[in-house]
Amino acid sequence: MDELEFRRTLYADPHCKDERVLAAIADDPKKQTFYKELKQLDKRMHQASEVIVPDDLAHKLIFRQTMQSHRASKVRNRIQLAMAASVAFVVGVSFTIWQQTHLLNLSKQAIAHVHYEGSYALDAQENVSLQQVNEKLAKFGGEFSEDIGRVYYANFCDFENVRSLHMVVAGENGKVSVFIVPHDDAYLAEGSTHDPRYNSQAVDLKRASIIVVGEEGVNINKMREQLKRKIQFSA
Amino acid sequence: MFSRKQTSQTSVSDGMANKQKRYEVLVLALHRDIFRYACWLVKDKAVAEDIVQETFLRAWKSLDSLKDERAAKSWLITILRRENARRFERKRFDLVDIDDVSVIDEQLSNEVEIEHRELRVIMASLSEEYREPLMLQIVFGYSGDEIAQQLNLNKNTVMTRLFRARNQVKEELDKANNNKVHING
Numbered sequence: 001m002d003e004l005e006f007r008r009t010l011y012a013d014p015h016c017k018d019e020r021v022l023a024a025i026a027d028d029p030k031k032q033t034f035y036k037e038l039k040q041l042d043k044r045m046h047q048a049s050e051v052i053v054p055d056d057l058a059h060k061l062i063f064r065q066t067m068q069s070h071r072a073s074k075v076r077n078r079i080q081l082a083m084a085a086s087v088a089f090v091v092g093v094s095f096t097i098w099q100q101t102h103l104l105n106l107s108k109q110a111i112a113h114v115h116y117e118g119s120y121a122l123d124a125q126e127n128v129s130l131q132q133v134n135e136k137l138a139k140f141g142g143e144f145s146e147d148i149g150r151v152y153y154a155n156f157c158d159f160e161n162v163r164s165l166h167m168v169v170a171g172e173n174g175k176v177s178v179f180i181v182p183h184d185d186a187y188l189a190e191g192s193t194h195d196p197r198y199n200s201q202a203v204d205l206k207r208a209s210i211i212v213v214g215e216e217g218v219n220i221n222k223m224r225e226q227l228k229r230k231i232q233f234s235a
Numbered sequence: 236m237f238s239r240k241q242t243s244q245t246s247v248s249d250g251m252a253n254k255q256k257r258y259e260v261l262v263l264a265l266h267r268d269i270f271r272y273a274c275w276l277v278k279d280k281a282v283a284e285d286i287v288q289e290t291f292l293r294a295w296k297s298l299d300s301l302k303d304e305r306a307a308k309s310w311l312i313t314i315l316r317r318e319n320a321r322r323f324e325r326k327r328f329d330l331v332d333i334d335d336v337s338v339i340d341e342q343l344s345n346e347v348e349i350e351h352r353e354l355r356v357i358m359a360s361l362s363e364e365y366r367e368p369l370m371l372q373i374v375f376g377y378s379g380d381e382i383a384q385q386l387n388l389n390k391n392t393v394m395t396r397l398f399r400a401r402n403q404v405k406e407e408l409d410k411a412n413n414n415k416v417h418i419n420g
Contacts, residue, residue, distance in 0.1 A: 012395070013394075013397065057266055060288065061287070062259055062262055064291075065258060068296075
């Protein structure tokens with residue numbers, strides 16, 4: 001190992017453990033002095049490099065991190081809250097939409113009711129007076145101002161859990177079933193339906209809906225218009 | 236369902252507590268050396284403190300990526316150097332010379348203190364490419380291989396720079412001593 005390489009190696013790393021360097025030092029007192037000087041210098045440089053570290057630095061570092069993760073968890077909570085809110089919102093909106101699409105279609109329901117009751121009401125041969133009809137109708141705050149023709153049957157019935165008036169009235173070309181159903185949010189009160197046997201029409205009035213159901217060929221239109229004209233509701 | 240949720244939450248907070256503990260150990264073990272190195276890197280104590288804070292904050296955020304605790308030192312140095320580089324992207328500061336930073340060793344005699352101050356000025360005056368490997372060697376006791384890895388340099392380059400750095404320090408010291416002799420004479 002020549003002089004230059006020796007110096008270069010030691011300058012690069014005074015604590016070099018290279019055998020050739022150590023051998024060179026052992027052989028040559030001058031090199032030994034040089035080595036000692038260099039190590040001395042390194043020691044001084046090390047001491048000089050020791051900048052005083054602020055006492056509270058470690059605390060600051062830990063404190064700032066704690067603050068940071070606290071903030072992060074607050075942000076996380078906010079995100080969770082926002083997600084919960086949007087889920088609630090979507091549930092609310094879809095429930096409303098679901099409810100609307102599942103509104104009870106009164107005209108359809110009326111036909112089902114007639115089918116279900118069968119001949120019980122339709123075959124009734126009573127002759128209910130207008131006064132009796134109006135007494136019943138008074139429950140819903142309504143009355144017929146004029147005679148509505150022959151009434152074969154008039155009684156309260158359960159119309160999808162709503163107490164309603166079920167009548168069977170003589171119409172043009174046959175009997176017409178009439179339902180008077182107080183208002184309810186769950187109803188789709190307007191519209192018409194027909195199935196192979198019956199036609200039905202619903203009309204929404206001030207405090208109740210009237211649904212007329214008749215077999216094919218029975219003029220339910222006329223009946224609907226007549227009832228609509230004759231029924232009156234107290235304010 | 237509820238009990239399952241609870242256990243997962245407990246394990247999450249356990250994980251947090253573990254992470255917190257790891258972080259604190261890291262801070263206590265390494266903040267001094269990292270701060271000293273930062274001082275030598277930026278030559279300003281206040282800026283160094285800022286950078287060290289940023290460094291540890293970043294370390295906290297990506298602590299999960301540190302798989303081996305033995306690599307922590309070099310990992311932190313890498314973050315620190317990146318933070319330092321980012322600082323230059325943002326703005327160039329006018330730096331105070333390290334000599335202006337009060338670094339007082341009360342135990343040392345006045346003469347030694349003066350000598351240290353002299354050395355500090357010389358070390359601080361080295362260009363960054365020499366200063367950085369030198370301070371890695373002196374502050375962290377890094378070997379040539381470790382410095383090469385840390386700075387992403389070839390080992391020969393590192394050894395050359397270390398040689399030149401020390402050579403320059405020695406020359407400056409000799410020059411200063413000669414001046415003193417001259418003045419005294």
